[in-house]
């Protein structure tokens with residue numbers, strides 16, 4: 001699955017490259033908020049995701065209004081919001097990130113598949129404060145170069161791994177957040193224990209990503225020392241997202 005998505009991203013980057021000068025210009029004239037600092041607060045910190053659809057679940061949300069969802073997340077106490085901008089596989093859009101930026105003040109993560117410098121400028125122009133980098137999608141040198149450029153632009157990084165052997169790709173002196181994705185991208189199975197195991201090996205706090213299905217999962221994870229979570233589908237499917245988020249946070 002990841003290979004297919006990444007091939008598509010390479011084509012998308014080429015199709016959009018004429019917009020780079022405009023993105024660079026827009027990236028300079030903004031204030032950035034810190035995702036890292038926002039996630040440090042509270043017993044449980046939730047990076048709440050705006051996720052319309054996914055390759056594993058198809059359409060998740062029929063009545064989709066990113067500004068309404070973002071407001072519900074803020075009311076529910078989200079530390080920050082992740083906005084999926086990929087159009088083809090997640091039915092996201094860069095415009096959704098822009099719209100959310102206009103509505104809320106908390107830090108925003110651009111959730112996409114970053115394979116090229118230009119996507120960092122695009123993320124900044126859209127209003128992101130941070131971007132996701134996926135260890136499985138990048139070589140060690142690409143990860144280091146993209147992290148360095150993101151730092152120059154003012155973007156923070158959520159660096160995601162699926163397996164402990166990808167920890168070597170974490171750039172030296174990395175000051176962003178380490179995420180562990182519990183979803184196996186070939187089978188789509190989720191196993192929350194992945195986060196616990198990798199956090200132990202990394203000897204640093206991690207953001208537990210994917211597969212959180214309710215308060216019981218949060219309690220089980222906090223007992224194992226994990227307090228930061230990226231949660232999409234569960235929240236997206238709730239009728240009252242603010243109440244669901246408050247309950248998750250305990």
Ligand SMILES: O=C(O)c1ccccc1NCC(=O)[C@H](O)[C@H](O)COP(=O)(O)O
Nearest residue numbers: 054055056209210211212230231232233
């Ligand atoms: O969600 C998918 O089906 C998926 C498929 C292929 C690559 C990435 C995928 N998800 C991206 C994510 O990391 C999740 O959206 C995020 O961790 C939230 O997960 P969840 O709470 O399970 O919606």
